[in-house]
Amino acid sequence: MPAVSDSGRLPRSFYGRDAVRLARALLGTILRHESPEGATAGRIVETEAYCGPQDRAAHSYGGRRTPRNEVMWGPAGHAYVYFIYGMHWCVNVVAAAPGCPEAVLIRALEPVEGLELIRLRRGPGIRDEWLLRGPGNLCRGMGIDGRHNGADLVRGALTLLRARAVPAHRVKRTPRVGIAGAGEHARLLWRFRVEGSASVSGK
DNA sequence: GAATAGATTGTCT
DNA sequence: GACAATCTATTCT
Numbered sequence: 001m002p003a004v005s006d007s008g009r010l011p012r013s014f015y016g017r018d019a020v021r022l023a024r025a026l027l028g029t030i031l032r033h034e035s036p037e038g039a040t041a042g043r044i045v046e047t048e049a050y051c052g053p054q055d056r057a058a059h060s061y062g063g064r065r066t067p068r069n070e071v072m073w074g075p076a077g078h079a080y081v082y083f084i085y086g087m088h089w090c091v092n093v094v095a096a097a098p099g100c101p102e103a104v105l106i107r108a109l110e111p112v113e114g115l116e117l118i119r120l121r122r123g124p125g126i127r128d129e130w131l132l133r134g135p136g137n138l139c140r141g142m143g144i145d146g147r148h149n150g151a152d153l154v155r156g157a158l159t160l161l162r163a164r165a166v167p168a169h170r171v172k173r174t175p176r177v178g179i180a181g182a183g184e185h186a187r188l189l190w191r192f193r194v195e196g197s198a199s200v201s202g203k
Numbered sequence: 204g205a206a207t208a209g210a211t212t213g214t215c216t
Numbered sequence: 217g218a219c220a221a222t223c224t225a226t227t228c229t
Contacts, residue, residue: 067214
């Protein structure tokens, strides 16, 4: 019996809201991947909202629509996975409505299921709480890569599960990470993290 | 502890 | 050809 039930899958309606609200709502939910090597899952403790054409830090800034970011333009509840810095994958959850290219970057998870497999993928010498810390690291540990771009989280092997909500007093809002080139938009408080979790990334 | 550099490749101009 | 929603190791202080 798996440590995490698959029955609590979040419905499509959960995703159909603006990226900032979705980023907050995703805290505490469980990202689960049932791969051929085994199942892994983690509790989301850090997210960032990317808010479409007006957001200088977003891939869809200025209405850009390319093969890479095409899934951002599609229906909510799908995974937008892209490759960056020559070696890392990052996974986003598409928000809002078709034609509104908003998404939420998943930045950190607390490992919940499949610890052995996660350790195997990450390599030796890493504390368990840090195995899925950082957007690139969590994709490696969860076995997420370009094959998952466009995956439907409501139906496929990659899923999001409902879990106990994170109370407001445990949520901290900060500026986003790694977007110094975004001018004024770099200062907006569009990063959400669970206070006190050992698994959040950054300083 | 802070700052810096190097890795390494898809994507877009 | 420049650069990127990163991570790690190394070199300072």
